[in-house]
Amino acid sequence: MTTSSARLRELLTAPQAARAAGAHDGLTARLVEEAGFDVVWASSFETSASRALPDMSLLTMTDYLQAASWMVQSTSLPVLADCDTGFGNRLNIAYTVRQYEAAGVAGICLEDKVFPKKNSFLAVGQTLEDPAEFAARIRVAKQAQHNPEFVVVARVEALIAGTGMADALARAHQYADAGADAILIHSKSQEPHEIQEFLEQWQRRTPVVVVPTTYFRWKTEEASRAGASLVIYANQGLRAAVQAVRDVLLEIRLTGDSTSSEDVIAPVKEIFRLTDVDTWNALES
Numbered sequence: 302m303t304t305s306s307a308r309l310r311e312l313l314t315a316p317q318a319a320r321a322a323g324a325h326d327g328l329t330a331r332l333v334e335e336a337g338f339d340v341v342w343a344s345s346f347e348t349s350a351s352r353a354l355p356d357m358s359l360l361t362m363t364d365y366l367q368a369a370s371w372m373v374q375s376t377s378l379p380v381l382a383d384c385d386t387g388f389g390n391r392l393n394i395a396y397t398v399r400q401y402e403a404a405g406v407a408g409i410c411l412e413d414k415v416f417p418k419k420n421s422f423l424a425v426g427q428t429l430e431d432p433a434e435f436a437a438r439i440r441v442a443k444q445a446q447h448n449p450e451f452v453v454v455a456r457v458e459a460l461i462a463g464t465g466m467a468d469a470l471a472r473a474h475q476y477a478d479a480g481a482d483a484i485l486i487h488s489k490s491q492e493p494h495e496i497q498e499f500l501e502q503w504q505r506r507t508p509v510v511v512v513p514t515t516y517f518r519w520k521t522e523e524a525s526r527a528g529a530s531l532v533i534y535a536n537q538g539l540r541a542a543v544q545a546v547r548d549v550l551l552e553i554r555l556t557g558d559s560t561s562s563e564d565v566i567a568p569v570k571e572i573f574r575l576t577d578v579d580t581w582n583a584l585e586s
């Protein structure tokens with residue numbers, strides 16, 4: 302039987318880029334699968350926002366692990382879990398790997414910022430971790446895993462912090478030397494140019510993961526041709542839900558009934574289907 306980690310590895314090393322979408326619970330993970338994505342991204346931004354909290358390292362590892370575990374249980378797709386900076390020091394990272402592995406998560410992503418990290422798009426100064434220390438953490442993560450297929454993605458925040466392309470590439474090489482299975486290169490640019498330059502210089506040394514949130518015009522196929530192996534649509538689902546819920550609730554309050562919203566909201570039966578009501582009824586009988 303192919304494990305979810307082996308499947309994620311397969312996707313990362315395939316000639317065409319795979320597609321991931323962000324989720325924060327079982328239902329959103331299931332919607333990611335039904336929409337035809339290949340991977341569920343257990344997003345720290347979405348998981349924090351679902352609790353009306355900013356993505357600022359406020360939740361604990363247990364909170365994020367619980368959310369990722371719901372995702373694993375509700376979908377057959379591999380789940381790649383955003384583990385921020387790894388929730389502490391080297392030992393915490395080893396513990397994180399063991400816990401996520403035991404929960405059936407296919408892989409984790411660790412970013413090279415200092416704890417407590419803040420979301421990459423916040424207009425605040427971002428402090429990067431010392432690259433040698435972060436490389437050591439990647440080494441520890443790889444040593445801690447029991448399943449040889451478990452995936453550890455090293456996320457480079459140099460372009461976010463503004464330390465430049467040379468720093469981004471040097472860090473990525475250090476993390477790959479330390480055993481990272483893939484590099485996530487993040488950017489807050491409106492255009493994909495710096496990501497394209499990174500990919501060009503990286504020469505497919507390891508798989509590369511990209512997150513086109515701000516440079517959203519870049520198509521999956523273009524990212525694939527440029528050498529990306531996984532394209533993460535990290536938060537569009539959450540943003541769609543916020544807008545849709547807001548619109549419908551406002552409409553109901555203004556009109557005094559839900560008639561005009563019925564055509565745009567999912568029927569109750571659809572929620573029954575999404576939550577496997579038939580399976581549960583069959584279990585009872």
Ligand code: SPV
Pocket residue numbers: 323344345346347356383420421422512514535536
């Ligand atoms: C997340 O989805 O939590 C991410 C991606 O880390 S981003 O919000 O773009 O930093």
Ligand code: MG
Pocket residue numbers: 344345346356383385
């Ligand atoms: Mg995150």
